[in-house]
Amino acid sequence: MGEITQQDMERHAATSATRGIRYRLMRWGAGDVPDYIEFVETVQLATALSCNLLGTNPKLHKKHSEDSLTELVIIHMMGLGFDARLDSMVGGHCDMVVNLNGDYKWLAEAKIYTSHSWVWQGYQQLATRYQPGDPHSSHGGMLIYCRKPDTTAQMVKWQGYMKSQNPALVFPVGTVLPIAGLFYSQHDSPRTGGPQTIAHFAVPLNWAPATKAKKAAAKKAATKKAAIKKAATKKVATKKAATKKVATKKVATKKVATKKVATKKVATKKVATKKVATKKVATKKVATKKVVIKKTAAKKTAAK
């Protein structure tokens, strides 16, 4: 036959997170329509990848405005296959809307982390104005562009600020994604009362090339920070442990594995070798019957 098969496509998809996401979108388009949660998990994984990508070259984005940065995220999301756009229709001017066939929506608001109140403003717009409140748009995101170093610490601060502004906010455990500092917040929609979950993404855009003096000063500050960080990461670590438990439960019940692409690579390799192994068993069975192999016949004649 010699054609590229579905199996070949899956192998190709397993070689990178990007290919995996695109392949999933191909499947959705060809008829394997996802439920809302699968849509959200895929969008959020894609967002994490896009944010990390922005963070690989912070020097390039040093002078970019909020809108320019978001535009880059949108372009990347489109490259993964999502219908992502700057939206002007959903209740107001939302920074990014990712939509699937007009049924599912994931809304995001983007802010440069200049101050807590600035980011809070963006969050409020998203939570109270933009999110429609129905079950198929009940998830969204905050894209927080962090120009200062240590995004994990910044996100801890941001979460603390949120709590102080609204003690009724809940911070549920959610899917672990490959991005530092991620957390989830949940509130009830002012429109419908339904639960709305927002994933908070920190985009690491710190660019500060260090001189010798700066390095020494930084070291001092770093040790101080390290102590604070230790306490904070302990908190996050226990949360992560709890999250992991729920996440692994979620994984078990979900149809498609989206988490931890690195382990997925190895896992797919293992499955592939297992398949070859089970095929070996299958071909062994067939081998009890005759197997016609041209070259073997040629060998025989050659041996003769």
Place this chain on the structure above:
Amino acid sequence: MKVETMIALLRARAPWRSVARIGLKELGLPVGMGWDDTVPDLLAPNALNAKQMIDLDGTVLEHLIVGEKSLRIYDVGRQAIDALTATMSKKKASPHPVVTGFPSVLSDAAMKQLGDVPPQFGRYVPSSRGSALVYAGVRSYTRRIELNPNAIKAVLPSMDFDSVIGVVNHRRMTYDAVWLPKSGKYLYVLADYPQDATSDFPAQSHLALERSLTKSMGVQLVPVDLFPAVQGLYDAPDGDVVELGFITDDDSVKHLKARQGKKCLRKDGYHTAGATFVGNALLPFRLAVRWQRKLNSGLIVQPEVLLPGTSRTIYGLNNHLYDCVLRNCLGLRDLELIKSKLSPHI
């Protein structure tokens, strides 16, 4: 017949998507995705009411007669057919063990014990349009299965194969039939011809039945030449041409196959353009045509006939074609349909 037997016969003999599934649905029976999904519901207690049991029995019996067959037509005359019908209606089934529990699906072990068995008379089946004589037998044949070259590579890493074919010796029961219509001068011999068998499979049944009929009727049976039907059916206005082998004006041989669900090859762009270009001087030698037959429920059966001529049939001295292949037939009505399409041309 027991439900288990009827299901086993359909499962072994009827193509799932185009025949079995439709036949079951037509009787109002539950149908899932594939046999594994369907059989448990059919075997559940009281899954079939009394009428469905009778109807399924009829469906299975008719499929034994017409399903996946190589057809030969013989001009024997009305009198001979009537005489044979009268004789066979009183004939007892053969005492051969292959006929025990007719109709049935014998296990591999049972078949191995019996070895190859030529067609043995099993049952006389009357119907409103004619009668069928059904014969049971056992035949071994080789099946070709395409294996995954990558899997073989794991066993023979030094070799690089583009494709690997496995040859499997297979034994299965055959159900051959002779159809004796109530009118007309032709009788029809339908030899079992499974989809995955090689083209020589039905020959043994044809030979055996021809001999047996010659003996019973006292006349030498000569099959009718079906080759004129190739051009005839190609030129006919109805049916979809799904396979076409032809010779062009400049002597090149072409072979086209249409995918399932696609339109008729007569209207195929590539083919039509070619036909226009060479001034319609196309000589078809191999043709498969598919028709649509609507059932009471609105479901559609698509019986198909293949006239498997070769390019040699056009050129050779022996330009005759005695066999045609019936595919996707559900019951006697499909045989009637194909009969009616072939008769104007033979």
Place this chain on the structure above:
Amino acid sequence: MCLGILKALHERMKSPQRGAWTYRTLANWSGFSELDPIFQDCIQLMVVHPRIRALDMHLLYFSPNRADDIGIPLSAEEEKFALRSDGFYVDPDSGEKVPDYKAYLVPYFVPAAKLEAESRG
């Protein structure tokens, strides 16, 4: 590479023929190798990128039991189950689930609505 493939597609759109274009067909037309992972990336983009959406994907079944099989297109319902990571496919002849079915399903592509509209001008 994407532009090269699109160019080849637009050329093909000129004729009224619409076939089942496999990876290999598309590779032959555009002068690339279907085994090249970058080529496969481009095909992914042809299908999913919201600004391109030139192709829709479907599946063909090549039965291991049929010699010279030209492939049977899957119905929408069959595709839905076959595309799942834990899915299945039932052989249309035998009615049995095909073990390792993904090795026998070949993706093929047809022009998406967008490409049809573009080619009409």
